[in-house]
Structures are given as structure tokens and as C-alpha cells.
Amino acid sequence: MNTPLKIAIAGLGTVGAGTVGVIEKNSALLKARCGREIVITAVSARDRGRDRGVDVSPYAWYDDPCAMAQDADCDVVVELIGGSEGVARDLVTAALGSGKHVVSANKALLAHHGVELAKIAEEKGVSLNYEAAVAGGIPIVKTLREGLAGNALSRVYGILNGTCNYILSTMRETGRDYADVLAEAQSLGYAEADPAFDIEGVDAAHKIAILASVAFGGALNFPSVHVEGITNISALDIQFADELGFRIKLLGIAERHDDVIDQRVHPCLVRGGSPISTVEGVFNAVVADGDAVDTLMHEGRGAGAGPTSSAVVADIADIARGVSVPTFGVPAGVLRDYASQSIADRHGAYYLRLMLVDRPGVFADIACALRDHDVSMESLLQRGRNPGEPVPVVVITHETTERQMAQAIAKIADIDGVLEAPHMIRIESF
Amino acid sequence: MNTPLKIAIAGLGTVGAGTVGVIEKNSALLKARCGREIVITAVSARDRGRDRGVDVSPYAWYDDPCAMAQDADCDVVVELIGGSEGVARDLVTAALGSGKHVVSANKALLAHHGVELAKIAEEKGVSLNYEAAVAGGIPIVKTLREGLAGNALSRVYGILNGTCNYILSTMRETGRDYADVLAEAQSLGYAEADPAFDIEGVDAAHKIAILASVAFGGALNFPSVHVEGITNISALDIQFADELGFRIKLLGIAERHDDVIDQRVHPCLVRGGSPISTVEGVFNAVVADGDAVDTLMHEGRGAGAGPTSSAVVADIADIARGVSVPTFGVPAGVLRDYASQSIADRHGAYYLRLMLVDRPGVFADIACALRDHDVSMESLLQRGRNPGEPVPVVVITHETTERQMAQAIAKIADIDGVLEAPHMIRIESF
Numbered sequence: 001m002n003t004p005l006k007i008a009i010a011g012l013g014t015v016g017a018g019t020v021g022v023i024e025k026n027s028a029l030l031k032a033r034c035g036r037e038i039v040i041t042a043v044s045a046r047d048r049g050r051d052r053g054v055d056v057s058p059y060a061w062y063d064d065p066c067a068m069a070q071d072a073d074c075d076v077v078v079e080l081i082g083g084s085e086g087v088a089r090d091l092v093t094a095a096l097g098s099g100k101h102v103v104s105a106n107k108a109l110l111a112h113h114g115v116e117l118a119k120i121a122e123e124k125g126v127s128l129n130y131e132a133a134v135a136g137g138i139p140i141v142k143t144l145r146e147g148l149a150g151n152a153l154s155r156v157y158g159i160l161n162g163t164c165n166y167i168l169s170t171m172r173e174t175g176r177d178y179a180d181v182l183a184e185a186q187s188l189g190y191a192e193a194d195p196a197f198d199i200e201g202v203d204a205a206h207k208i209a210i211l212a213s214v215a216f217g218g219a220l221n222f223p224s225v226h227v228e229g230i231t232n233i234s235a236l237d238i239q240f241a242d243e244l245g246f247r248i249k250l251l252g253i254a255e256r257h258d259d260v261i262d263q264r265v266h267p268c269l270v271r272g273g274s275p276i277s278t279v280e281g282v283f284n285a286v287v288a289d290g291d292a293v294d295t296l297m298h299e300g301r302g303a304g305a306g307p308t309s310s311a312v313v314a315d316i317a318d319i320a321r322g323v324s325v326p327t328f329g330v331p332a333g334v335l336r337d338y339a340s341q342s343i344a345d346r347h348g349a350y351y352l353r354l355m356l357v358d359r360p361g362v363f364a365d366i367a368c369a370l371r372d373h374d375v376s377m378e379s380l381l382q383r384g385r386n387p388g389e390p391v392p393v394v395v396i397t398h399e400t401t402e403r404q405m406a407q408a409i410a411k412i413a414d415i416d417g418v419l420e421a422p423h424m425i426r427i428e429s430f
Numbered sequence: 431m432n433t434p435l436k437i438a439i440a441g442l443g444t445v446g447a448g449t450v451g452v453i454e455k456n457s458a459l460l461k462a463r464c465g466r467e468i469v470i471t472a473v474s475a476r477d478r479g480r481d482r483g484v485d486v487s488p489y490a491w492y493d494d495p496c497a498m499a500q501d502a503d504c505d506v507v508v509e510l511i512g513g514s515e516g517v518a519r520d521l522v523t524a525a526l527g528s529g530k531h532v533v534s535a536n537k538a539l540l541a542h543h544g545v546e547l548a549k550i551a552e553e554k555g556v557s558l559n560y561e562a563a564v565a566g567g568i569p570i571v572k573t574l575r576e577g578l579a580g581n582a583l584s585r586v587y588g589i590l591n592g593t594c595n596y597i598l599s600t601m602r603e604t605g606r607d608y609a610d611v612l613a614e615a616q617s618l619g620y621a622e623a624d625p626a627f628d629i630e631g632v633d634a635a636h637k638i639a640i641l642a643s644v645a646f647g648g649a650l651n652f653p654s655v656h657v658e659g660i661t662n663i664s665a666l667d668i669q670f671a672d673e674l675g676f677r678i679k680l681l682g683i684a685e686r687h688d689d690v691i692d693q694r695v696h697p698c699l700v701r702g703g704s705p706i707s708t709v710e711g712v713f714n715a716v717v718a719d720g721d722a723v724d725t726l727m728h729e730g731r732g733a734g735a736g737p738t739s740s741a742v743v744a745d746i747a748d749i750a751r752g753v754s755v756p757t758f759g760v761p762a763g764v765l766r767d768y769a770s771q772s773i774a775d776r777h778g779a780y781y782l783r784l785m786l787v788d789r790p791g792v793f794a795d796i797a798c799a800l801r802d803h804d805v806s807m808e809s810l811l812q813r814g815r816n817p818g819e820p821v822p823v824v825v826i827t828h829e830t831t832e833r834q835m836a837q838a839i840a841k842i843a844d845i846d847g848v849l850e851a852p853h854m855i856r857i858e859s860f
Contacts, residue, residue, distance in 0.1 A: 022580050022722050032647065032760040033579050131577075137723035139577025146576075146753065147561075147569025149463050150452050150743025217462065275729060278708045292452050292740035293567035293730065299705060300726035310722035313580025323576065323753045330462040 004037035005320040008072045010065035010091055011080030012045035015105055015132070017052040018305030019078065019312045024054070030313070034320035042072035069095040076101040076319055078312060084108035096120040096128060103315040105132035105308060111206035111222040114213065115335060118327035128327045129315035134207045135160060135284045137307025138300040139314060144214040144288060145329045151290030153215040157253040157430075158286035159279050160207040160265075162302040163191045163198040164230050164250040168267075169280040172242065177235045190282060200229035201250065201265040208252030212263050215288065216256045216338065217330045221263070224340035228266035237353060237425065240381060240394045241269050246351075247277040251428065255341075262341035268428040269351050276430060287430070346402040349378065349427040352395040354412065355420040358386045362417035363393070369415065373408035375400045390419050396427070434467035435750040438502045440495035440521055441510030442475035445535055445562070447482040448735030449508065449742045454484070460743070464750035472502035499525040506531040506749055508742060514538035526550040526558065533745040535562035535738060541636035541652040544643065545765060548757035558757045559745035564637045565590060565714045567737025568730040569744060574644040574718060575759045581720030583645040587683040587860075588716035589709050590637040590695075592732040593621045593628040594660050594680040598697075599710040602672060607665045620712055630659035631680065631695040638682030642693050645718065646686045646768065647760045651693070654770035658696035667783060667855065670811060670824045671699050676781075677707040681858065685771075692771035698858040699781050706860060717860070776832040779808065779857040782825040784842065785850040788816045792847035793823070799845065803838035805830045820849050826857070 007023070009016055023030065023038055030038050042060040044067075062068035069077050069091055077095035079102060081088040088109050095102050097120055104110065110117075110130050121128040131141045135158065144156070159165050163185060170181045182199065185191035197203045205225040213220045230250050241248050246269040255262045270277045275297050279285040284302030289295050301307035318324070328335055356362050370377060381394040397405070409422045437453070439446055453460065453468055460468045474492040492498035499507050499521055507525035509532060511518040518539050525532050527550055534540065540547075540560050551558040561571045565588065574586070589595050593615060600611045612629070615621035627633045639652040660680050671678050676699040685692045700707045705727050709715040714732030719725050731737035748754070758765060786792050800807060811824040827835070839852045 018722075025721070026580060026582055029582055029647075030580065032764055033756070035756075035761070137726060139573050139726075142572065142577045143569050146748060147572045147744050148740065149747035150456060150460065150740050152456055152459055217459075273708075275708065278703075278705065290740065291455070292448075292736040292743070294734075294736055296567060296569075296728070296730035298726070298728050301724050304724075306722045306724055310578065310580050310720065313722070314577050317579035318576060321755055323755065325751055325753065326463070326465075331465070334462055 002036055004039045005076060005316070006039055006041045006074045007076045007078060007316060008042040008068050008074035009040060009078045009080065010044045010068060011082070012043060012052055012056065013080065014305045015308045015312065016045065016080040017054050018309035019080065020054045020056060022309045022313050030317060034317050036320055038316060038320055041074050042068050044068045065091045066094050069100065070098065074100065076103060076316060078316070079104040079106055082106055082108065084112040089113060092117055093120065096124055096126060099124045099126055101126045101319045103129045103312055105130070105312060107133040107203065107206035107210060111209045111220060114210065114220045114328065115332055118332035121327055122332055127319050127324050129318060131315050132308045132311035134210055135286055136300070136302040136304065137310045138284060138286060138298045138302065139311065140211065140286045140298055141214060143298065144211065145325050148288060148290050148293055148296070151292045153256070153288060153290045155255045155289040156211045156215045156286065157251050159249055159276065159284050160204040160252045160302065161198050161250060162282035162284055163195065164204070165279065166190045166282045168230060168233065168238070168248055168250065171235055172238045172247070175235055175239070178231065178233060199231055201227040204250060204252040204265045208254050208263055208265055211252070211286070212254035212261055213328045213335065215254065216261060217328070217334070217336055218261055218338045219335040221338070221340060224263060226264040226266065226343040230267055232423065233267055236392060237423065240353065241351070244381065244396065245272050246270060246427070247272055248425065249276065253428070257341070259339055260341050261338040262346070264343060266426060268426050270428055270430060274430050344401070344403040344406065346426070347399060349399050349429070350397045350405050351425040351427055352397065352409070353423040354393045354395070354418055355390050356393050357417040357419065358389055358391045359417065362415065365415045365417070366412055369411040370408050372411070373404045375404055375408045432466055434469045435506065435746070436469055436471045436504045437506045437508060437746060438472040438498050438504035439470060439508045439510065440474045440498060441512070442473060442482055442486065443510065444735045445738045445742065446475065446510040447484050448739035449510065450484045450486060452739045452743050460747060464747050466750055468746060468750055471504050472498050474498045495521045496524050499530065500528060504530065506533060506746060508746070509534040509536055512536055512538065514542040519543060522547055523550065526554055526556060529554045529556055531556045531749045533559045533742055535560070535742060537563040537633065537636035537640060541639045541650060544640065544650045544758065545762055548762035551757055552762055557749050557754050559748060561745050562738045562741035564640055565716055566730070566732040566734065567740045568714060568716060568728045568732065569741065570641065570716045570728055571644060573728065574641065575755050578718060578720050578723055578726070581722045583686070583718060583720045585685045585719040586641045586645045586716065587681050589679055589706065589714050590634040590682045590732065591628050591680060592712035592714055593625065594634070595709065596620045596712045598660060598663065598668070598678055598680065601665055602668045602677070605665055605669070608661065608663060629661055631657040634680060634682040634695045638684050638693055638695055641682070641716070642684035642691055643758045643765065645684065646691060647758070647764070647766055648691055648768045649765040651768070651770060654693060656694040656696065656773040660697055662853065663697055666822060667853065670783065671781070674811065674826065675702050676700060677702055678855065679706065683858070687771070689769055690771050691768040692776070694773060696856060698856050700858055700860065704860050774831070774833040774836065776856070777829060779829050779859070780827045780835050781855040781857055782827065782839070783853040784823045784825070784848055785820050786823050787847040787849060788819055788821045789847065792845065795845045796842055799841040800827070800838050802841070803834045805834055805838050
């Protein structure tokens with residue numbers, strides 16, 4: 001165990017440069033902890049001349065990451081390129097195939113091709129580690145794969161996208177509307193120039209698919225994740241939620257019911273004061289429910305050079321120490337093909353915001369539509385009175401199925417005096 | 431790796447019986463995750479006849495745990511007896527010495543003899559795992575030893591004793607006084623009949639000494655932990671703290687300043703809304719600050735059969751999988767002997783509650799005493815007016831050293847019109 005562990009890094013963006021920095025800065029600590037040196041031997045990126053804030057001139061340079069995986073003198077290939085296809089996929093496939101360990105921060109790649117890659121890793125007897133792919137600096141993959149190994153897990157959920165949480169937190173704190181806060185988040189670097197992957201929930205969906213696999217020992221099933229983003233959340237919804245004692249959070253949720261897994265990403269109302277409701281700004285949090293541990297929450301930074309590098313280097317340290325567990329907690333060959341629960345079968349309460357003409361009878365029609373679909377109301381909130389004019393009204397329902405709720409909403413949308421498409425947000429009780 | 435891992439369990443109290451239950455209930459899961467069966471072969475406890483809610487008749491019974499460690503057919507000895515000396519220490523020493531892995535939930539043993547035991551484990555090439563010794567179901571030892579292996583850690587702190595947190599939370603929620611809530615906690619089973627170890631901070635001190643060792647790679651130094659419990663916290667303090675926007679929490683805190691470590695357990699005022707302030711009731715939480723990860727919090731159940739067994743079984747699963755890292759993160763031989771910071775050198779703000787005769791001049795004398803020791807006031811709160819009679823007054827200071835504060839307090843105690851010993855609580859800003 002005294003030979004150095006040799007690392008080749010593909011992709012020198014924020015996380016790649018951060019990883020080089022952490023390995024260099026904490027090299028003595030890493031050596032003491034791992035019983036051997038961790039040395040970078042090679043790097044690869046598109047633009048050799050770019051200033052990255054770290055000096056990569058001591059390392060062999062490759063323009064082509066796949067050539068690096070094949071030719072460089074290394075034990076571990078660190079893939080920080082991103083994307084579910086193309087170079088990243090080719091690189092990881094080639095590196096594992098040639099018997100090299102792989103550390104990756106690539107949630108899209110894992111979500112789409114995780115099982116196939118895990119099988120190659122197992123055949124070759126190498127590790128495929130991906131702590132940085134989910135929730136940045138939070139070691140949730142390690143917790144699920146190892147720290148909770150004694151538990152049958154029933155649910156894992158969390159705030160998995162810092163951009164969305166920043167936007168929702170800022171909307172609540174300032175009362176400003178979505179578009180305005182998104183623009184500010186972009187100018188501050190908390191949201192990408194093209195924010196679609198974040199705000200439409202796809203990034204969180206990749207992550208919850210990975211967490212579901214590890215938690216339940218299931219084959220990754222990204223296509224079955226129900227995905228909604230935050231683009232429809234208005235300042236008015238945030239205000240109403242606040243008045244009713246809720247916060248609005250974009251959550252990724254995976255629940256297991258015997259042989260069926262429910263995986264979804266959507267905005268949720270969560271009760272103020274619940275641990276997940278207190279996680280604000282760019283922070284991420286993940287909660288796991290197990291039969292022995294009960295409930296466990298991790299909260300930390302979900303992105304950025306430092307936190308993400310922390311996860312990448314921990315994965316490297318595991319390899320250096322010979323710490324190895326199956327990619328998704330159990331061997332790829334025994335990952336189960338769970339059935340998927342349709343969102344229509346969700347059982348829970350709902351927030352329904354309507355814009356109504358304030359005149360007698362309109363609300364009676366709505367109450368009847370709900371009754372006709374067996375949806376009962378828990379509370380009702382009307383903002384002001386404005387006879388003959390539009391007023392916003394919020395209904396909180398008791399628990400029902402989404403199928404019944406959808407039918408009731410379709411009927412409500414057709415009622416004379418209902419001025420906009422009804423706006424529904426799911427309520428999650430933790 | 432296909433041979434079963436054989437376990438002998440010493441101590442069949444709540445956690446021991448819980449561990450038997452988890453291993454039995456989740457045996458198929460454990461086999462899939464570990465690639466081998468985990469089987470209990472032997473158990474030991476004082477009273478063979480007691481009903482523990484689990485059937486231990488299939489396992490070899492030993493009245494003497496040390497005889498079990500020596501004679502039983504096992505790879506791992508699980509020590510759930512407790513206590514820093516006597517049987518538990520003898521058992522762990524003997525088991526490690528005979529080349530058996532040890533899993534222990536014994537914080538006192540680790541805090542007092544951890545380094546010596548780690549050395550035996552290393553010599554014999556076996557694991558000494560103790561996740562259950564700190565914060566119950568929260569896998570914080572794994573996170574510090576492995577998940578944050580890339581970080582230089584500067585601080586670790588947390589709510590490490592659920593009994594104290596339950597008492598403080600309940601006092602705040604109900605306005606009731608300490609003795610009353612303690613009695614209730616005892617009747618609910620949240621506090622021991624003899625609660626001294628918990629309420630006087632010793633239990634939390636054992637835990638912070640262990641966390642400090644793992645976080646900073648230091649030799650365990652339990653005697654240097656400054657320890658104060660919660661027995662002096664009154665309902666009045668909790669009310670004042672609330673009015674000033676604080677919560678009172680018993681925290682274990684370990685900070686590293688270059689070659690010096692500061693380890694302490696005492697009640698703290700923490701700003702309301704900070705993540706640690708929202709952790710209520712019997713829950714525990716641990717925060718770690720690292721140079722890469724920034725800040726990371728884990729929150730979960732710190733005690734009870736299920737959560738503690740979850741940690742014990744995770745430690746066993748690591749052994750079954752061949753996951754092994756040095757006991758305190760680095761080999762015992764390179765654990766550093768850090769110098770200890772005296773509590774007198776603490777730098778921070780203070781809450782000072784005084785009982786004063788409400789008459790002109792008394793407060794001027796106090797202000798002068800503070801000024802004479804370079805302690806400046808941030809705010810002042812007087813509860814009501816009561817000319818000539820006692821009134822409580824609270825001073826919040828700016829940051830100063832504890833040495834200056836102690837001198838100012840000694841002087842204040844002697845002022846005519848100060849009716850009780852001044853009551854000081856440290857303010858921690860996270």
C-alpha cells in the first residue's frame with residue numbers, strides 16, 4: 001500500500017481545477033490518512049492555454065481525454081467533463097474497460113448509463129465512485145451505501161438543486177417574482193446562462209434517480225422520474241404558502257412501496273419548521289428514512305469548486321485506501337427492476353390556487369367539483385374582497401389521489417368565473 | 431469473500447437486543463450488500479433468563495464476555511457493555527489482542543483508552559469501529575474519517591446529548607423550569623434514573639473528544655475537555671434568550687488553531703435560525719467545517735435501540751466488506767499531541783444575567799466593572815421596573831476573552847446591590 005496512487009483528471013473547469021487544488025494543498029494530510037501519496041500524473045482539457053488558477057504544467061497534458069485514459073500512467077481516471085453521452089461516456093467506458101478506477105461527478109452519465117458502467121467496473125474489479133454527482137459536498141452516497149447499510153430504506157428525498165433553492169428562498173425573502181430573481185441568480189453565478197436543466201428539474205431528477213438506486217438496490221430508471229420544475233411558481237404562491245405556514249421547495253423524492261418505486265421531482269409545500277423547510281439559499285439537504293435509523297438529514301453546499309472537489313477527493317481517498325463497495329450498494333447483477341408508480345397514483349394533500357371572479361355562486365361550483373371527485377377541503381384562503389372583479393383563492397385539500405385531483409381540476413377549469421388555469425402544488429408532510 | 435462473517439455480541443440491553451433484531455430482520459439485504467452472510471454465533475450478558483424481545487437461544491451463550499471473546503467461533507466482537515474500565519475494557523483489549531475485529535458503542539472507553547486500543551488493532555490488522563459511540567444513528571465518524579478525507583478540518587461541533595437537548599427544548603416550549611422537565615424526561619425514559627453523566631456534560635465530552643481526534647488527527651485528550659452541564663440553566667435564561675433571538679443548546683465544540691486544540695462542552699446561546707438552533711427534542715446534530723467542503727451538518731436520532739443499532743450494524747457491514755481505515759483517521763502512531771487551549775483563552779461574546787436591586791447607581795457600578803476589564807456591552811435587557819426590589823438584568827457583551835470576562839464577573843459579584851452570583855452563558859456565532 002505504499003506506492004503512490006496516480007490520478008489523471010479529465011476536465012479542468014471549476015471542479016477540475018478545484019480538485020487539483022485540494023490534492024496539492026492537502027497532500028500531506030491525504031498521505032497520512034491513506035497511507036500512500038496521491039499524485040496527479042496527467043490532465044486533459046480543451047484549452048491548454050487557459051488560466052485556471054492552478055499550475056497544471058507539472059502534469060502530462062492530453063488534448064484527448066480518451067487518449068489520456070489509454071496512455072497515461074495512472075490508476076484512477078477522474079471524469080469532470082459532464083454530459084450523458086459523447087466524450088464523457090466514451091472516456092468512462094474506456095477507462096473502466098482498461099481496468100482503471102473511475103471517479104466521476106457526472107450525474108447525467110450515471111443516471112442514464114450507471115448500470116452498464118457498474119457492470120464493467122465489477123468485471124474489471126475496479127471502483128466507479130460518484131459522490132460528487134449528488135449534492136456536492138454532502139457525502140450522501142457514502143451514507144446510503146455504507147453508513148446506513150444495516151437499514152431497509154423506505155424513502156430518500158431532498159433539496160438537490162441549489163439554483164432552484166436559491167431562487168425560491170430569495171423570492172420568499174424579497175417578495176420578488178420568479179423572472180426577476182432568476183436574472184439576479186444568473187448575474188451572481190448561481191444560475192447558468194442556460195438554466196433549463198436546473199429550473200426545469202432535470203438536474204434534480206438525475207440525482208434522485210441515482211439516490212433511489214443506491215437506497216433501494218434498484219436498477220437506475222431515469223425515464224420513470226416524474227419531473228416538474230419551478231418555472232410556474234409565482235410570488236403569490238410563495239406568499240400564500242407563507243401565510244398558511246408552509247415553505248415551497250423543489251424536492252426530489254424517491255419512495256419504495258414493496259416492489260414499486262415512486263420517483264419524482266416537483267415543487268412542494270412543506271410545513272414550516274420541518275428540518276427540510278429550514279434549508280435556505282444555495283444549500284442542499286438530503287433526508288433518508290430507514291427502518292433502524294428512523295430519519296437522518298444531511299445539509300451542506302451542493303455545488304461550487306470546494307464542496308464538489310471535497311467529494312471527488314474523498315472518492316479518490318477511498319480508492320487509495322482500498323475501500324471498495326458495489327457501485328450502487330449491491331452488485332449490478334442483483335439490482336432489482338422495480339415497477340414505477342405513476343404520478344396519478346400519488347396520495348397526498350394539495351394546494352390549489354384559483355383566480356376567481358368575486359361573485360356569489362362561483363365558489364359553490366368549485367366546492368361541488370371537488371366533492372364530485374371525493375376531494376375534501378381542509379382550508380380555504382381568499383385574499384381580500386373585490387365584488388365583480390378577480391380575486392385569488394387558495395384551497396388546501398385533505399389527502400386524496402392525484403388522479404382524483406386532476407379530474408377535479410379539469411372540471412374546475414371549465415367553471416364560468418374561473419379566470420386562469422388552476423395552479424396546483426403538492427403538499428408533502430415529513 | 432463468500433464465507434459468512436461471524437459475530438459475537440457482548441451486552442444485550444436495548445442496543446444489544448436491537449442489534450440482534452436488525453441483523454436478523456435485514457439479513458438478506460446485508461448479504462446482498464456485503465457479498466456474504468452476517469451471522470451471530472454467540473452472545474453474552476449477565477442475565478440469561480431475561481426477556482429481551484428477541485430470541486437469542488440459537489446462539490452460544492456465555493456468562494463471561496471475555497471467555498466469549500476467547501472461545502467463541504467469531505470474527506467480530508461487538509462490545510455493548512459500556513464503561514471506560516472493567517469488563518468492557520478487558521473484553522475489547524482481549525478481543526483485539528486475539529486478532530478479532532471489534533465494534534463498540536462505548537464512548538467512555540474510546541475517550542479514555544482509544545489510542546492504546548487503536549494501536550492494538552493496528553498491530554493485529556483488525557478494525558476497531560465505534561460509529562455508535564457518537565451521535566447514535568448519525569454516521570458522523572464515517573463522514574469525518576472517509577467522506578471528508580480530502581479536507582483540512584478546522585472545527586467540529588454539535589448537539590451530542592439528546593437528554594439535554596430534550597430538556598432545553600421542552601423548557602423553552604413550555605416555560606417550565608429545569609427540575610420539573612428533568613423529572614418528566616426521566617418518567618418518559620429520555621433521562622436515566624441517575625442522569626449525572628448526561629446533564630453534567632460528561633457524555634457529550636466523551637463524544638467531542640472522539641470527534642476532535644478523528645477530525646484533527648490528534649491523540650485523544652479527554653482530560654483537557656472543559657465540561658459544564660445544563661443544571662444551572664433556568665427558565666428565566668431561556669426566556670431572555672428567546673427575547674434576544676437566541677436558543678440555548680448544550681454543545682460539544684472542538685476547534686483547531688494550528689497546533690492547539692480547543693475542546694469544550696457547555697451551554698451556548700446560538701442565533702435563532704442558524705441550522706443548529708433548529709435541532710429540537712431528542713435529536714442530535716453534528717456540524718463539520720472543512721477547507722474544501724465549507725460547512726456540513728448531519729441531523730438525526732442520537733440514541734435508542736434502532737438508531738444505535740443502525741450504526742453498530744454499519745460498522746459490522748464495513749468489516750464484512752473489507753472496508754477498513756485507521757481507527758482515528760490516521761495510524762495511531764502519527765496521531766498528534768496537540769496543545770490544549772484553556773477555557774480562559776476563549777474569545778467570544780457572553781450573556782450575563784444579574785439579579786439587581788432596582789435602584790440608581792447599581793448598574794453604573796456594573797458598567798464600570800465591565801469597562802475596567804475591557805468588556806464592552808452590545809445590549810442590555812431589563813425585565814420590568816420594581817424600585818427598591820430585585821429585578822433581573824441581562825447584558826450581552828461584544829467579543830472578549832473569557833479571562834477578562836471572569837475578572838469582570840468576579841468584580842460584579844462584589845458590587846452592593848448585586849443579589850445573586852452572576853450567571854454567564856457563552857454565545858457562539860456559527
